[in-house]
Amino acid sequence: GAVVSQHPSRVICKSGTSVKIECRSLDFQATTMFWYRQFPKQSLMLMATSNEGSKATYEQGVEKDKFLINHASLTLSTLTVTSAHPEDSSFYICSAPTGTRRDEQFFGPGTRLTVL
Amino acid sequence: QKEVEQDPGPLSVPEGAIVSLNCTYSNSAFQYFMWYRQYSRKGPELLMYTYSSGNKEDGRFTAQVDKSSKYISLFIRDSQPSDSATYLCAMSPLGAGNNRKLIWGLGTSLAVNP
Numbered sequence: 001g002a003v004v005s006q007h008p009s010r011v012i013c014k015s016g017t018s019v020k021i022e023c024r025s026l027d028f029q030a031t032t033m034f035w036y037r038q039f040p041k042q043s044l045m046l047m048a049t050s051n052e053g054s055k056a057t058y059e060q061g062v063e064k065d066k067f068l069i070n071h072a073s074l075t076l077s078t079l080t081v082t083s084a085h086p087e088d089s090s091f092y093i094c095s096a097p098t099g100t101r102r103d104e105q106f107f108g109p110g111t112r113l114t115v116l
Numbered sequence: 117q118k119e120v121e122q123d124p125g126p127l128s129v130p131e132g133a134i135v136s137l138n139c140t141y142s143n144s145a146f147q148y149f150m151w152y153r154q155y156s157r158k159g160p161e162l163l164m165y166t167y168s169s170g171n172k173e174d175g176r177f178t179a180q181v182d183k184s185s186k187y188i189s190l191f192i193r194d195s196q197p198s199d200s201a202t203y204l205c206a207m208s209p210l211g212a213g214n215n216r217k218l219i220w221g222l223g224t225s226l227a228v229n230p
Contacts, residue, residue, distance in 0.1 A: 043222040
């Protein structure tokens with residue numbers, strides 16, 4: 001199957017700092033990527049849809065100024081958590097549809113963010 | 117009412133048991149149905165992908181879709197301790213474009229005990 005990577009896998013930062021998470025499609029091009037967050041023992045919550053060459057589409061209740069998304073190329077999307085606070089601590093996962101089968105998505109391994 | 121309902125469990129079974137996982141949904145427009153497996157602290161991985169009604173088998177896994185009842189199932193035969201994970205159902209409607217977002221169940225936590 002298609003491979004999606006995320007970097008870093010784990011990050012610990014101080015409150016008030018910004019953290020950038022990268023999501024890459026390694027063997028295919030992705031005009032769209034999805035960003036999720038997941039709290040312990042809960043399901044995936046879609047945060048936003050990242051679109052190559054245009055603005056991201058945010059889900060209701062997600063602050064676009066806090067969670068900055070940039071889809072700079074067909075293989076890279078970044079999520080920046082600005083002025084992070086302890087309540088932003090979560091597991092962030094990206095995914096990308098491959099286009100070979102409708103709606104099939106491949107997920108990255110996730111990034112564990114801990115804000116102190 | 118949520119669009120997709122899934123019992124979060126946890127579900128605990130002995131090794132070798134047949135496991136039945138299921139989701140119900142309310143949107144009759146859903147046409148594509150998926151099951152993902154997620155190990156602790158990892159991203160989900162696609163297990164089964166089904167279009168419309170019917171059964172699909174892949175090794176020890178069988179996915180069933182009953183659109184008339186708005187009910188989907190995943191069966192795991194001869195369950196193994198390595199099957200211990202969270203299983204999430206996901207679905208989407210038929211429509212234009214390949215990049216439609218999925219609607220997710222809560223996930224069912226499964227533990228297979230040796």
